[in-house]
Amino acid sequence: MLCFRFCPVPRLELVLLCLVLGAARSCALELNLTNSEKATCLYAKWQMNFTIHYETTNKTYKTATISDHDNVTYNGSICDDDHNVSKIAVQFGSGFSWIVNFTKQEPNYFIDSISFSYNTEDNITFPGAKDKGIVTVHYSEKVSIPLNDIFRCSSLLTYEENHVVQHYWDVLVQAFVQNGTVSRKEFLCTKDKGSTTVAPIIHTTVPSPTTTPTPKEKPQVGNYSVSNGNTTCLLATMGLQLNITQDKIASVININPNSTGFTGSCQPQTAQLRLNSSIIKYLDFVFAVKNENRFYLKEVNASIYLANGSVFSIANNNLSYWDAPLGSSYMCNKEQTLSVSGTFQINTFNLKVQPFNVTEGKYSTAQECSLDDDTILIPIIVGAGLSGLIIVIVIAYLIGRRKSYAGYQTL
Template sequence: MVCFRLSLMPGSGLVSLCLVLGAVSAYALELNLMNSEKATCLYAKWQMNFTIRYETTNNKYKTVTISGLGNATYNGSTCGDDQNGPKIEVQFGSGFSWTVNFTKEVSTYSIENISFSYDTHDNTTFPDAKEKGVFTVHYPVAFRIPLDDIFRCNAILTLQENMVVQHYWDVHVQAYVQNGTVSTKEFLCDKDKTTTMVPIVPTSLPSPTTTPTPKEKPEIGSYSVNNSNGTCLLATMGLQLNMTHDKVASVVNINPNTTDFTGSCHSQTALLRLNSSNIKYLDFVFAVKNENRFYLKEVNVSMYLDNGSVFSTANNNLSYWDAPLGSSYMCNKEQTVSVSGAFQINTFGLRVQPFSVIEGKYSTAQECSLDDDTILIPIIVGAGLSGLIIVIVIAYLIGRRKSYAGYQTL
């Protein structure tokens, strides 16, 4: 027996269904598989979307984001048996399918691999695709979880294979439910862990590092993300990446003319991803806080260095570029985003709006404190008055000393 429940986004209530999903697009998928004894054997709840880059008939490339999963079905999902492990299969849209397979060991189970298929014969989604056919990408995961735990990851997980980028968030899954009861013990993904790194104070002088050659300011580029409603994210910025790898420091200016960009937009999060020949991905993840402001919450980067090695780092606990929803954030002067001790981003001519974009244009900007020159006026005036007062006091004291020197005691 296969039953599942679809949860609307927060505040919208619940819709319970079996075997058929309602035709609503803004759902978090929730699957509850039951065995022949009507006991839960697999439980999963998650959200996902897919960004596909394809070649058009005029030899250019387009990007489309698939996020409407309201018409999904679960045909082929199974709890598994002695020969085959559990499997979740989801079908949605026109020719889209998604499969995840699980395997079991003595005390752990694994999310073994994920497959995603799309059909470019769908003229609504791919109206000008150069190649028509069914394409499938496979992503090996092999992620191990204790057998009695439920895996949880609220942060955005990104998988990229060929020209498909997959995003997952609010993930809860237990593939081998024990005794029909979903576990309350959670196994967290790395991005959800909040372990604080305590800085280590060296007792001896550190080894010298190679100082990078200073570079000119990077060229300012314009980036955007579209969904079914049009442009949903805007970003304009010059980016300079500063990294230290194996005690060697380097600086890379991003060239917007040779940089591709994709992303996705949701009610509480938004993603801008940049990639080029030497940047596998550079993710800017924005989030909503207190229901009325947005900020840069997360940066993930993986790039190829000149020596052939790969530099990767991530931080999902940032707090930059804070501004009210319905406005944009702007900082014309150079600003530094410190992602880790080994990676910082310098921005130039920055302006971003990841939510509430209207007609593809920026809304009124909230300027950063570096751009706010009004505070300099009272500082300058105050400093000038203080200096003038000091000069007057000194002149007064000198005058009194001279006047006293003109009289002799009788």
Template sequence: MVCFRLFPVPGSGLVLVCLVLGALRSYALELTLQDSGKATCLYAKWQMTFRVHYETTNKTYKTQTISDLGTVTYNGSICGDDQSGPRIAVQFRSGFSWIANFTKAASTYSIDSISFSYNTSDNVTFPDAKDKGMHTVYHPLGIEIPLNELFRCNSLSTLENNDVVQQYWDVHVQAFVQNGTVSKNEFLCDKDKTSTVVPTIHTTVPSPTTTPTPKEKPEAGTYSVNNGNGTCLLATMGLQLNITQDKVASVINVNPNTTHSTGSCQSHTALLRLNSSTIKYLDFVFAVKNENRFYLKEVNVSVNLVNGSVFSIANNNLSYWDAPLGSSYMCNKEQTVSVSGAFQINTFDLRVQPFNVIEGKYSTAEECSADSDLNFLIPVTVGVALGFLIIVVFISYMIGRRKSRTGYQSV
């Protein structure tokens, strides 16, 4: 761990910031604030990512995931005083900022609110954004924690506001640290409490994880995205979502008859977004690599579960459905796209072409290895069968010929 002093804060002494080496790569942040007496007053360690849905100048929509924060600063982070409570302030990229405010009561302290500001004038992050400028989303929280206890929430937490989704995990924070020592007593968030305690199930044998009822093969649907020049993305697939949240497993077959598709097409990226009454959004983001191939790079999902909760997760570091530009990718056999340990997508009868669609039709397909193996085995099997038949006929002929000679021997 490397510690460095950023700046003096009036009324709060010197601020000392500690960052774990390599944290920017894993996007884990760790912050320690010290007061004028060099005693720790606030400690925080957490990971976060942001997803912003925005309109482009050509009236299409894009979703940008911000997980690589780049160079991070903490200007404005304070221990707090009689006029204002503690605050964590993070700055990153071009005009982006994130602030968490804390308040104190008689025997508790609270994570009072979180605000996130992003700059759509940043053309690198938001190419072709229609509405340029700064935007801020604010979330009042009011999470109360006993004084001198460390708040911990390793589980994924999601905040949604209009077109912005914020996700946090591996959160450890203590404001109003007493005697300069971070407490070893942990106050767990509700999700962590659920994940560490086996739920009571009214059966003869308690089970920590429910097993979903197996579902039939989902119906394949055809989805498309249009731009000003016609169809720019085609996809045909049966989709089965496998979700595990709070040790409860769910399987959802996507019904193409009640599922709608939207999206956008750019020269090097393409988005297919599906939504229904259950699925708030299911994004498939494709990208071009090496200027001659495309692949599935990112999946974002938010689903309403039967228990009333919302499951949301994103992964922008995938590598599936790889095929040359100008062709489509096809896999009739079942495939699994593993987005995370808690979310997988099973696909059936898949065919997709996110670039260079001509006259709204698929181009020649590059088959997945599973289909290629099957196509290879069929002629091999037929060849082996024919070979075996030839051997049987030959042996039968030789036996018949030998009997014929035996029957004409002289007495």
């Protein structure tokens, strides 16, 4: 354990403890802020990390992960009980700052907002960044906590805003400590209330080999395209939901098209669509031509940043999905599962793709998947009805014959 103690500023005294956890690759910060009477007025302990998705000068996208908080200062942290406001302000690294604002309205206090700022002038953290300068991301939060309780959230809290993903866990905070004594009465966050297992690790669901991830709402549908010169050569429209299992922990990730970049390439026999974002290093869909007259999804490669700081990578070049004739598109509006491996599946929603022979940037006539083809229900219903009728006739015939035999025996 490494311990850092910083010199007090006027009327304030602050102690920060930084525990370097190899698995989580992040800092546990502990703050004890005192007033002029040397009494504790704000207490907080938490862990956090950030992933930032940014565009480079060569029009590609990169991701910076901020998990080690060095050279920490605390300028601007206050606990002003007389004016019903408190604030945690932390500065660290090269141009990073993080601020949480609290307000008091008896009998409660509120976590109002979270702000995170970073400076893309730092070429070490943001190599090749296209836009230079300080960027600030604001997230409005309105969590109400009883004034005499300490807020606790051991579960992972994730906020995504403007290409920045913020992760918080193992959170303890009492923004308005009463009479200088930190409360022992805990107010649990919603995620902790619904969890029977609380563990000091980053997780999205309870780590059990038999549990499944908590279902999420359907992902937003995005439109993606690849150009060859001035001509569009690949079109894709789809909502994507990633299902990952690593170390017995299941994660569900909905891809947000508004914060997802896309590139790719088109060749006569192959075509590639690559997606990337703050949490997706890359997600490749590789299409191929078969028998000179059809296309299909042949390969999926992925490298994804998980909440615990690790990277999940997978590749499978022996797939056979989304098969359709060349010159047409493939469509599947209903939810479809693409199984890449035993630990990685992709659920698609409102899918439509055309990786070859795109004309005037528009989709050609679509071949629908079997899930969308409702016409198949008609022969199934007719067949079921005929089968039922035949069974009834056979049963009636057998009953009739039994009665005839009974009559002959009586004679």
